[in-house]
Amino acid sequence: MAVKTIWPIDHTCGHHADRDLSDRPADRRAGFAEWLARQECTDCWRASNEGDEQDKAAWLKAKRAEEQTASEAWSEQYQMPPLEGTERAVPWGVRCRHQILTNAYTALVTEGTNSEAEWAEIEESARTVTRAGWWIDQRSSEPEDLTELLRAATGADRPTENPFF
Structure with a gap:
């Protein structure tokens, strides 16, 4: 059987x-x-968890607003220029730039071996990158890579003359 x-x-x-x-x-x-x-049962489980999804969405919205406020205050304090991009990308880019630069400062200066003068050069280079999408794209990068990434973004690592022409 x-x-x-x-x-x-x-x-x-x-x-x-x-x-x-x-x-x-x-x-x-x-x-x-x-x-x-x-x-x-599945239907009752879904009905009881529906409120949880709304609570999570409300929590996330409040968290993003808090992060946005902190990022904008930081941008103003450190005289970062406004970012360019879509209506949705600009706030996200501001948050990413804030996180990237504060993490890099901690890793390179506070915990690392870079001096404040070296950091000032990095920060000045960062001010020239105003495309929100660039900061969004770099959000998962390592702090140690920031200098190289900024050089690539600003063209500082490209030769000034093309030897083939």
């Missing part, structure tokens, strides 16, 4: 469902059916 594949499940919410467990190995069906019986 084969192990049954359709199992009657009485969920904790009071709903009943006949579940097809044929996709599970035969020796795991009974245990899974018991576990399902200790859960709400």
